[in-house]
Amino acid sequence: xxSERTSLAHLPGRGEDQGGGGExxxxxxxxQRMRDLLPAVEPDRRLDDWGRSERIETAFDKTxxxxxxxxxxxxxxxxxxxxxxxxxALLVSNHSGALPPDAAMIAKAIREEHPAPRPLYLxxxxxxxxxxxxxxxxxxxxxxxxxxxxxxxxLFDERRLVxxxxxxxxxxxxxxxxxYRLRRFGRGGFVDxxxxxxxxxxxVCVVGAEEAMPVFAQIEALRKLTGLIYFPITPTFPWLGPLxxxxxxxxxxxxxxxxxxxxxxxxxxxxxxxxxxxxxTAQEIRARIQENLDDMLARRRSxxxx
Amino acid sequence: xxxxxxxxxxxxxxEGGLEALxxxxxxxxxxxxxxxxxxxWGGRLAxxxxxxxxxxxxxxxxxxxxxxxxxxxxxxxxxxxxxLIERIVRAAEIDTVVDTRLIVNSVLASPRDVHENNIIGTLxxxxxxxxxxxxxxxxxxxxxxxWYGSARDDxxxxxxxxxxxxxxxxxxxxxxxxxxxxxxxxxHKNRDVAVTxxxxxxxxxxxxxxxxxxxxxxPVVPMMLGFDPRLxxxxxxxxxxxxEHAAFHLLPGxxxxxxxxxxxxxxxxxxxxxxxxxVLPPWGAGALAGPLRRLGLRIPDEILGLLRFxxxxxxRLLKATxxxxxxxxxxxxxxxxxxxxxxxxxxxxxxxYTYEREVEEFLRWSRHVRRREGxxxxxxxxxxxxxx
Numbered sequence: 001x002x003s004e005r006t007s008l009a010h011l012p013g014r015g016e017d018q019g020g021g022g023e024x025x026x027x028x029x030x031x032q033r034m035r036d037l038l039p040a041v042e043p044d045r046r047l048d049d050w051g052r053s054e055r056i057e058t059a060f061d062k063t064x065x066x067x068x069x070x071x072x073x074x075x076x077x078x079x080x081x082x083x084x085x086x087x088x089a090l091l092v093s094n095h096s097g098a099l100p101p102d103a104a105m106i107a108k109a110i111r112e113e114h115p116a117p118r119p120l121y122l123x124x125x126x127x128x129x130x131x132x133x134x135x136x137x138x139x140x141x142x143x144x145x146x147x148x149x150x151x152x153x154x155l156f157d158e159r160r161l162v163x164x165x166x167x168x169x170x171x172x173x174x175x176x177x178x179x180y181r182l183r184r185f186g187r188g189g190f191v192d193x194x195x196x197x198x199x200x201x202x203x204v205c206v207v208g209a210e211e212a213m214p215v216f217a218q219i220e221a222l223r224k225l226t227g228l229i230y231f232p233i234t235p236t237f238p239w240l241g242p243l244x245x246x247x248x249x250x251x252x253x254x255x256x257x258x259x260x261x262x263x264x265x266x267x268x269x270x271x272x273x274x275x276x277x278x279x280x281t282a283q284e285i286r287a288r289i290q291e292n293l294d295d296m297l298a299r300r301r302s303x304x305x306x
Numbered sequence: 307x308x309x310x311x312x313x314x315x316x317x318x319x320x321e322g323g324l325e326a327l328x329x330x331x332x333x334x335x336x337x338x339x340x341x342x343x344x345x346x347w348g349g350r351l352a353x354x355x356x357x358x359x360x361x362x363x364x365x366x367x368x369x370x371x372x373x374x375x376x377x378x379x380x381x382x383x384x385x386x387x388x389x390l391i392e393r394i395v396r397a398a399e400i401d402t403v404v405d406t407r408l409i410v411n412s413v414l415a416s417p418r419d420v421h422e423n424n425i426i427g428t429l430x431x432x433x434x435x436x437x438x439x440x441x442x443x444x445x446x447x448x449x450x451x452x453w454y455g456s457a458r459d460d461x462x463x464x465x466x467x468x469x470x471x472x473x474x475x476x477x478x479x480x481x482x483x484x485x486x487x488x489x490x491x492x493x494h495k496n497r498d499v500a501v502t503x504x505x506x507x508x509x510x511x512x513x514x515x516x517x518x519x520x521x522x523x524x525p526v527v528p529m530m531l532g533f534d535p536r537l538x539x540x541x542x543x544x545x546x547x548x549x550e551h552a553a554f555h556l557l558p559g560x561x562x563x564x565x566x567x568x569x570x571x572x573x574x575x576x577x578x579x580x581x582x583x584x585v586l587p588p589w590g591a592g593a594l595a596g597p598l599r600r601l602g603l604r605i606p607d608e609i610l611g612l613l614r615f616x617x618x619x620x621x622r623l624l625k626a627t628x629x630x631x632x633x634x635x636x637x638x639x640x641x642x643x644x645x646x647x648x649x650x651x652x653x654x655x656x657x658x659y660t661y662e663r664e665v666e667e668f669l670r671w672s673r674h675v676r677r678r679e680g681x682x683x684x685x686x687x688x689x690x691x692x693x694x
Binding site: 033044046053131133 | 468530568615
């Protein structure tokens with residue numbers, strides 16, 4: 001899956017009445033009532049309202065993703081019980097690789113290992129909605145533009161699992177020499193979003209993605225030429241043409257889901273206005289992911305065999 | 307309670323539970339003015355309101371003659387002159403104004419006419435309803451989801467209080483935004499008037515003529531290369547019902563009206579049984595507009611954006627007021643597909659309606675006209691009230 005970002009910091013101003021008669025909009029929309037009014041699922045449809053296609057996703061899952069998950073990366077999963085079986089939850093992970101395989105592997109891990117698997121939506125950068133091809137494919141696979149309103153609807157109203165990479169582009173751009181060193185976590189927009197939606201935060205650590213696609217350099221001139229968000233040099237890209245972007249090395253993947261953080265206990269939707277609390281929580285999550293990554297790396301005997 | 311059949315005031319009280327959030331029924335809707343009577347929507351709404359005995363008087367104004375057959379609606383031919391409309395409003399003691407006039411398809415008229423209708427026209431209607439002693443208590447404005455535009459950075463579902471993420475890029479959208487701003491301004495200055503703005507998604511249906519009915523009527527449906535936008539529709543009947551719902555309830559504020567379900571364009575084309583033609587280049591589609599027009603294909607500017615980024619709106623607020631849609635987006639598309647297949651067979655079977663003033667007046671006022679059972683009493687009662 002492609003790069004994701006987390007600039008969830010700007011939540012749209014609510015309660016600003018646009019048209020009509022002044023004090024018109026009911027400012028209290030009881031949550032359950034609004035959930036009940038969500039469109040019913042139409043069983044004959046093969047796409048959901050986000051444009052996700054069960055058919056295309058399954059086709060990918062049974063072939064490419066299955067191959068990489070089981071045989072190429074030989075993914076090993078720990079702490080799957082930390083992914084809530086119900087309710088909205090925001091998974092927060094480290095991020096790497098020019099065409100990052102981590103999102104697909106995390107989604108696959110939940111599908112394979114979780115006792116009650118649920119679809120995972122991944123927040124992707126708005127850029128991809130504007131780029132031909134990506135714009136068509138990513139939504140089919142569960143990609144959703146990282147708009148705060150989208151994340152809120154997914155977490156709060158639809159009570160789904162959402163994956164976010166707070167490092168965003170800073171994570172996928174980083175070079176091999178900086179591997180497993182977490183970038184900045186933005187302004188903690190993801191914490192804000194989870195608090196507002198009363199969703200759980202689940203930190204996730206992924207080891208192996210950095211070695212699967214080491215990025216040696218970023219070529220600014222070629223980036224501009226292609227209109228992409230970056231133009232990486234990897235062992236296979238661009239040497240083997242566009243498909244070279246799928247040239248992953250067979251590093252051993254390890255995914256660890258950490259204990260969830262209940263945002264309701266942190267103070268719920270009101271607490272998100274406390275910028276300091278949001279920032280501190282974001283930093284804590286970042287530290288926990290870094291600690292666990294270091295721990296996993298220390299135990300790892302071989303990049304390729306685990 | 308959503309679609310009102312019979313007397314809307316009877317047994318419609320909001321009662322506990324979920325209904326408690328529904329909008330209150332407005333028994334005061336008795337004398338209705340419909341602007342844009344000769345547009346598709348004006349005609350449809352008038353036909354719908356005629357069924358309600360609660361409504362004593364339906365007056366329709368427009369600058370051209372009605373296109374749909376009406377039973378008891380009175381048509382007054384008047385151009386956008388607020389002083390004349392104001393006289394009608396006051397003389398007929400209009401309590402509810404439904405403004406169905408807004409042009410939401412830039413192909414249907416020249417930009418100048420669109421501007422004239424959408425801005426100047428709206429200002430005139432609003433001016434006609436202003437004034438401390440104005441009898442108008444309720445103003446319903448039919449707007450469009452084009453208000454939100456269609457851009458890369460949009461949310462997947464616009465809620466009513468969100469703003470568009472880019473300033474309007476097309477003339478039509480600019481006009482719609484401006485018209486709504488005028489309505490908003492009116493609402494703030496006339497606090498005793500309940501102003502309802504409904505932003506409708508793309509309409510499909512057997513009778514209505516919209517940019518999308520034309521696009522889907524083509525042998526192959528053009529798509530933009532590399533894009534499969536999310537689109538939401540509403541059935542033409544649901545549009546009329548939503549306006550009806552607003553007319554018989556107190557719903558101050560702005561509401562989205564779009565059927566449940568957001569479909570990918572490829573999904574829509576599949577449901578219609580058509581073939582997609584990814585012929586529009588992702589860049590410079592505007593430059594291609596000229597050659598395409600010569601081929602008989604005019605894609606309005608406001609639709610080009612939709613073919614790239616699509617649009618979804620959150621329709622729950624209107625549902626929370628008690629409105630129920632008759633069709634989902636998918637059902638709307640399927641119905642429309644059936645119509646497309648049937649249309650070549652039945653086209654031309656029904657004679658088109660033409661308005662003749664003398665005939666209409668004879669039918670309405672002559673004592674020799676025998677009125678149908680059932681309708682009779684209602685009309686008779688109306689006339690007594692009116693003193694005719």
